[in-house]
Amino acid sequence: MSADTITTPHPPLAFTPSRAARELGLKRGELDLAVHLGLIRTVPDEGGGGRRVPRSEIDRLRTGDGVPESLQDRVRVVGTTEGADVMNVSAGRFTRLARLGVVAPVKWYLNRYRAVVWLYLADELKQFAADEKNAPLLNARRMPEGPRGLLDAGLDLRPRNWRGRHRGFLLRLAEDPWESAGAVAAFLDPVQVGEIVPDPYERSHLIRFRPGPPASGAPGSPAALIAERIMTADDPDEISLLRADLAAVLAEARERRPAPRPTAKRAPAPEHRGHVGPSRTEEPSRAEAPGRSEKPGRPDNPERPEEPQPPRGFLGRLRRRTRRATTT
Structure with missing residues (x-):
């Protein structure tokens, strides 16, 4: 092989979400919502860095018609005011329909006043408004008595x-x-x-x-x-x-796969140091008999106990002087 040969690096098998969004011409939020809705498949990152979009998934989406416009239309979200325009109803009627659970939010966020702002898929709202079975809820001057009673009781299914x-x-x-x-x-x-x-x-x-x-x-x-x-x-x-x-x-x-549990630590077995003390069936030998002196040249006398050693230090010297004084 020539030394001037240039090897082209292989493209990655999976892309980070930011890179995948650029590859598909989407904003990062649009890609995240598409993943959320199951429109884009992801796989776990083997390195533990979150999820990635496989290159095969990018290729599949690119072969579709109208990418990225078709994906952007499917993940477009609207709030209450714009959602009411999509369904051609008032904002109040739209809010009541959302509280009844007729339309379901897909996202939410907090505005600067810490109020919850619900967001809905525009594509779903269009489909709901186009269904003739929903015309009474959209066009009636007043809500039917049943749903109206639930709303008065505080129902909010959002x-x-x-x-x-x-x-x-x-x-x-x-x-x-x-x-x-x-x-x-x-x-x-x-x-x-x-x-x-x-x-x-x-x-x-x-x-x-x-x-x-x-x-x-x-x-x-x-x-x-x-x-x-x-x-x-x-x-x-x-x-x-x-x-x-x-x-x-x-x-x-x-x-x-049962949950892991800590393994009990076994205490180390005590070191075997041989038989300590005489057995009950054997009589101790004279060398092992307790209380006997082991110093060489000193006869064993079981009737005469060994003299205690005199204490050392100041008290010892004081006692020795007292003995000398007594003997003289």
């Missing part, structure tokens, strides 16, 4: 409908039952999760896969508290369904 869409997104990304369990647990408060998962090791393992809200501020901030409130189910029916789903997914996760 948070619940958003949670349902976001849960579907998280479950599509899950690679194993523990990730699926974490996706379901993300919408229950810690007390509910603790009741379903009383084992502390399982609960700790589950929390590793429990994602937080998609948009929040610093922990404990007003924005974070609002995001947590939107993320957490508050309707009894919704909570009951989530609890049942979590219990079912956990059963599968335990069967497939």
Whole structure:
């Protein structure tokens, strides 16, 4: 091979989201929403750096007609005012329809006043308005009595409908039952999760896969508290369904791969130093008999105890002087 040969680097097998957005001519937010809706497939990054878009997926999308315009139309989102224009209704009528759950938000954010702004897919609103079965809800002078009563009672299904869409997104990304369990647990408060998962090791393992809200501020901030409130189910029916789903997914996760537990450390066995002391059946020899002197040249006398050694130091000298004085 010649020394002047130039090797062309192979293109990556998968792109980061930012690079994939540039390859497809999309904004980063448009690509994220397309992934959220299942329009673009992603794979986990082998290096642990999040998810990536495979090159084969980029090639597939490029072969479609009208890319990126067709994708941009499918992920275009609108707020209340623009959504009302798309459906040709007043903003008040649109809000009431959204609270009834007739149209479901796909995103939300907090404005500068910390008010929740719900966003809807324009494409879905067009399809809803084009269906003749929905004409009474769109064109009637007054809402039917049943829906009107629910609205007067404070019904607002926008948070619940958003949670349902976001849960579907998280479950599509899950690679194993523990990730699926974490996706379901993300919408229950810690007390509910603790009741379903009383084992502390399982609960700790589950929390590793429990994602937080998609948009929040610093922990404990007003924005974070609002995001947590939107993320957490508050309707009894919704909570009951989530609890049942979590219990079912956990059963599968335990069967497939039990949660790790700390291994008990075994205490080291005591070092064997031989037999200490005489056995009950053997009489100790004279050399091993307790209380006997081991100094050479000193006869053994079991009737005369060994003289205690005189204490050292000041008290010892004082006692020796006292003895001499007594003997003289």
